[in-house]
Every structure is written in C-alpha cells, then in structure tokens.
Amino acid sequence: SKKKQIYVVTQFNHPNEVTDEAKKAIKMLQEIGIVVKNQTVLLKGINDDPNILGNLLKKLTSIGIVPYYI
Numbered sequence: 001s002k003k004k005q006i007y008v009v010t011q012f013n014h015p016n017e018v019t020d021e022a023k024k025a026i027k028m029l030q031e032i033g034i035v036v037k038n039q040t041v042l043l044k045g046i047n048d049d050p051n052i053l054g055n056l057l058k059k060l061t062s063i064g065i066v067p068y069y070i
Helices: 018-033 050-062
Strands: 007-010 035-039 066-069
Touching: 018 035, 050 066
Parallel strands: 007 035, 035 066
Antiparallel strands: none
C-alpha cells in the first residue's frame, strides 16, 4: 500500500509572526513527516515592502517551510 503525504499550509504574513513558539510547532510537524508550506496574503502597510516580504520568505525557508504562493 502507498503511504500518503500530509501537507499543512500555514499563513505567515510578516516576519515577526515567525516566533520561537511557531518554529517549535513547525519542527514538530516536520519531524513526523508532514510537509509545511506557506501562503502569504499581500497586505498594504504590513508586508508590501520588498525588504519585509524578502525577510519573511528567508525566515520561512530557513526553517524548512516551502513558500506556496503570495
């Protein structure tokens, strides 16, 4: 029988949301084989600055989250 892959899609919209608590939860999911992806909503005044959005994506990829879409 084939093993099914489970995916969890998170919604981090700003680098400040990638907290130590969030990192711990993501790591727990990844350790049991769950693939974690992220969707980001482009929000005026929150993450519509290229530096902020870039920082968010760098933080997410550094903890193994795959950016899914913006």
